[in-house]
Amino acid sequence: MAEITYREALNQALAEEMERDDSVFLMGEEVAEYDGAYKVSKGLLARFGELRVVDSPISELGFTGLGVGAAMVGLRPVIEFMTFNFSILALDQVINSAAKMLYMTGGQINVPIVFRGPSGAALQLAAQHSQAAEAWYTHVPGLKVVNPATPSDAKGLLKAAIRDDDPVVVLEGELLYNIRGEVPDGDHLVPLGLADVKQEGSDVSIITHGKMVHLALQAAKRLEKDGIEAEVLDLRSLRPLDVDAILTSVKKTNRAVYVEEGWPYAGIGAQVAATIQEEAFDELDAPVLRVTQADVPMPYAKNLEQLAKPNAERVIAACKRVLYRT
């Protein structure tokens, strides 16, 4: 076990998979000479050369489609979006080409590609640079979506995503790149579709993913002072979704709060709440509540931004409400 940053963990995952398989290459804006806008690809150009670590023009639709085409004929591209805000320009290729190719071809052509980069808000970047992309991509059959919260999960999930034979969207977090954590040595893989209990508890399930895992852990810690034992379930993977882990936790606590960075309407929490009520209705002692970003574009002003984002207080309040302890 070594303690490294989330950024270093992703860098190791890329380097190890490129070493392991010649068909893996990295393409995106600033990934090569600049070492990555967030330095995730630091040192890779020097190590693997310019055929495999490629600075693209600012043409998200174009280079994403180029990656999909390369994957159609057997390469395993990793396409970096400098941030997922810019991936919106490439949605046609991700959805109409990558996600649907295997189906439209009747199984002739699969698309083993990874789309990765930071998603979600950072600090005061305003509306166009602060949005969580997971609900958009998770909506689409044909795509797989993961959103790691820790260095260990970041490395293990990215490696698994690169080896997966389908298109996988790997959502990282700008505010996660510097966090540190222990990562197992060796060929560390985290299978897609496997959630992880980040903290055990028996009173209420806080179910979440990505950066919000850390918020949930803060809230759980503070709830302990009130004698409330919250369980924090990190989904890690949003499609495939570990429904068994969700139901197991809800059966234990009988109460659930979903925390996510994105908007509430048709969000990940909406799907999870629907799944819980469909499959564990009798286990519930309270409605499933959600803590999300306010249903507005992200404001710039610091005070408004804080109001828009989920915070530990709101998570604590939601947990107390489902426990009828307000």
Next chain:
Amino acid sequence: MTGAAMTERGLKGFVREELLGILRRMLLYRRFEEKAEEAYAIGKIGGFCHLHIGQEGAAEGCIGPLRGDDYVISAYREHTQALAKGLGARQVMAELYGRVSGSSGGKGGSMHIFGASQGFMGGHGIVGGQVPLATGFGWAIRYRGEDRVAVCFMGEAAVNQGAFHESLNMAAVWKLPVIYVVENNEYGMGTAFHRVSATNVEERSAAYGIPSSVVNGQDVLEVWRHFEALVDEVRAGTGPRFVEVRTYRFRGHSMSDPVSGTYRSKDEVAERLERDDPITLLRDRLFQAGMLTPEELGLMDRDVRAEVQDAVDFADSAPLPGPSELYTHVYSEVNEHGRLFFDGRDR
């Protein structure tokens, strides 16, 4: 142009067998599309169905000179291009019929014909969407150091899409072995190109320094010769090329649309049919050159019609995809953990 001059220019270099092969394939494309048209009219084929009638010279002339392992990708007017790249008439017709024996097992339909083992990479329904994909084939060829070529067909309306411009820029930067072919049939659905375009098709690659050329798509031999040379150049590693193939569509945009109407007159279509049918033009040259008799043509056409009828019979009797096919091919790898579908299927 006199018959002698056409013979001199048009038939030079092609031996009789090659010319008859080209004519026979173009006839096959025509008869295939006519049968598709009939089948659509009686409800055997559904959805959108875009016919290539009038543009057969482009399919044959551009694809004929390619190698089997070269890639071809296209938009949604692609039935004949699939046939040209080596898919069987049975497979393509069965796909139009939505049958399990179709090229995509009935899941693709008219707009999504694929033959991966023949290097025919679709069949794409979003205008311009196939252009970045072709660029990716070129990237993969360069990445692996192969000497294949990728040919990307598009209609003229696609040159106004961003995907087109982003792709040409990247192909030029990285000298990718891609030939971008614009089949200019003058109308994007019902909008004449010049009404919505600031510059001509042939000028569109100039900004990226990609050599551009124009060829008469109704003269299949001219197209063939032109492509033969281009393919050699591109295969030699000289970077991408851009070609405008001037052609004309003798049918409506799709089967749901009229042949003529508010955007083009009956007279215009009649005049072009009379003057610009690529099959008639080749046939007449072969007659004039003494390489074909009307009797031989009759036999050829009978043979082609039999092949197309066989494809129709095959498609009509092929089974529908079974209900269990609904969920196959969404993912190629079903992960050990977690749920992939959210409609109750997994419970």
